Amino acid sequence: MIENAIKEIQRGAAEIIDLEYIKKLLKGYYEEGKPYTVKVGFDPTGADLHLGHTVLLQKLKTFQNHGAIVQLIIGDFTATIGDPTGKSETRKVMSSDAIAANAKTYQEQAFLILDRSKTEIYYNSKWFDKLGATGIVGLSTLFSVARMLERDDFEKRYKSNQSISISEFLYPLLQGYDSVELKSDIELGGTDQKFNLLMGRHLQRTYELGKEQAVITMPILEGLDGVAKMSKSLNNYIGITEDANTIYAKVLSISDELMWRYYELLSTKSLAEIASMQKEVADGSLHPKSAKETLALELTQRFYDEAVALKAKEEFDNVFKSNQIPSDIEEFEMDGPVWICKALVDAKLESSTSQARRDIIQGAIKLNQNKVDDVQLQLEVGEYVIQVGKRKFAKIEVK
């Protein structure tokens, strides 16, 4: 049982620090019924979850299946500082209302995966407000600048002459202090969080808690382009609240290589199953596209249900295999006659009439399935289905 649990926990993990401690916790649970805690932080500056976040959530769910209580931290205090991870330099100071709203949407989305009854929610302003300036200065004496600069992000930025603000040095300390306050047993995060996670261990030792949290880092999921990490700002993400058709279509658009990565990190199929599919694709007995369809169905189904997922597949096949028009497209009404470029902008298919003009010249615009080649075309009264490229559609009624 414990062996099995360990295997599930190790799956896909980038690095596990102090596996022995995790084994001990599992033993404690299975032999004596002792619960243990797994901490995870959430930065409330953005609340829309995408598949990249679910890698972490799935792992937390695995822990819940094996007796863990998840400590979900809403970093309302740390949000005022900004995590230096990555490059984001400027971040607006958030109002507490906005943080509360983000925290709420975050929870709604997170509980699509997590077990609510095994999750505790904390706002870290609760202890940081109490800590005060003295406490924070005290905290900052516990770590040296030289060690802080060992951190990869900082080192790179320092060497490439980019600015690092003092407050950013504070961030890892504060995140680590959360672990002291909650006496966490395990903390999870992305590989880019490793430094911050290790800080938790360092501080727990300094504060003599008598234990040091184990740390598990999960790989950062690549976005749809297969290169950069999945993120909303790069627009290479699959949001978990997107509609079923979109999720299905986006999964199908990833490269074959990336598909295996997604299988490993997102699918609930066993590693053995995945390996055998991989083999079948390699020897030609399974078309890579149908492997991808299976994945797309699984992921769509996770956030909806089987019937909806199957419908998404059917819709997709209709549109792209048989070149039909999607059944559910946005409709716009406008007064005629209307210039086609203007209509494209009004239907939100193009960002400007100049862009629309360029796309017409390139033959990217179709009107009722026929290519448009006249930039000056006026749409007279009637109903039209207008299309940009392969995937953007709108229905326009000219009055």
Added chain:
RNA sequence: GGUGAGAUACUCAAGUGGCCAACGAGGGCAGACUGUAAAUCUGCUGGUUUUUACCUUCGAAGGUUCGAAUCCUUCUCUCACCA
């Protein structure tokens, strides 16, 4: 506090008085080919129904000039070295 270097479009980066809506690369979008995949090839990539034209843009504000991304002044920000 002192000295020096720098800030150009989504990113990197050329341009040091008119040939600049601004070289090049990446990214993005579109076309061909496909499995809406990848790879490859091609085109586009500030805005505007004046589209071989016009308008706005090179950290900010002023100034010089017929003309400024380019010269001058002040300011803001970044970095390096010294203290």
